[in-house]
Amino acid sequence: MLKLSGVLTIRTINGRNGPFNVGRLVTDLGEFSVKDTLLDQYEEGKYEGDFGISRIYPSYYLAGGRLVVEVRATLETMALAGIDELTAEDVAPAVEPDPIEETPPATMPQPAPSGDEPTEGDDEDxxxxxxxxxxxxxxxxxxxxxxxxxxxxxxxxxxxxxxxxxxxxxxxxxxxxxxxxx
Structure with a gap:
């Protein structure tokens, strides 16, 4: 795991599956796109701290008739030291696909949630x-x-x-x- 200090800028985008968050991590080593699930619980802002990166890899997507190529980082750990508001430059419109649509299906078969198929006597909260x-x-x-x-x-x-x-x-x-x- 690579440990770097930097600033993670988190933005919320309203997609067809609802709002989701994406991040841009700027470090001395470079700038990385972050689309990890854990970002969805954060509010928009700039988060300064130390970041443990488990993977750096190229990725691409189509948006607005153009091909976007980016370098992504997968965060393993985050130790945050400070939070700032987004600047006007940070809130420029962004067109990005919802990461939920990129997630590959699980390799192990998952049982159907019991809430979707209620059974007699099923009173589980x-x-x-x-x-x-x-x-x-x-x-x-x-x-x-x-x-x-x-x-x-x-x-x-x-x-x-x-x-x-x-x-x-x-x-x-x-x-x-x-x-x-x-």
Missing amino acids: PDVRLFGELWPLGAKVKLDPTVDRARFRRQKERLKSLGYQFRPLGQFWEKPAEEEAA
């Missing part, structure tokens, strides 16, 4: 199915970015609806103290 081993949720929750991207996004949205707030420097979701007592 939908949150139990959604969060799996993370259930029951505690005051702090760290999502697993290795689950499929669609499920990760549903988990993030459900945490927001339950009153949890994302803490980017610690990379976890936290329920405010007054919410816990209720």
Whole structure:
């Protein structure tokens, strides 16, 4: 794993599957596109810190009648030191494909979620199915970015609806103290 200091600029793009985040990591070694699942829980902004990169590879996509070639990095770890707002230059319109459409299917066959095919007597809480081993949720929750991207996004949205707030420097979701007592 390669460890580099740099700035990760995260942008939110509204695609046909809903909003998704993409990143641009600028380091002394170079500039990399980042499309990892874990970015979907962050707000737009510039995140300064140290980044552990497990893979650097070329990638391409078609957008607006043009072929875009980029160098991508896969983040293994992030130790964030600071957060800044995006500048006007950072918010220029971007046309990028939703990474959920790029994700290859899992190599192991996955059972159909029980929520899609209810069986007689199936009264399992939908949150139990959604969060799996993370259930029951505690005051702090760290999502697993290795689950499929669609499920990760549903988990993030459900945490927001339950009153949890994302803490980017610690990379976890936290329920405010007054919410816990209720």
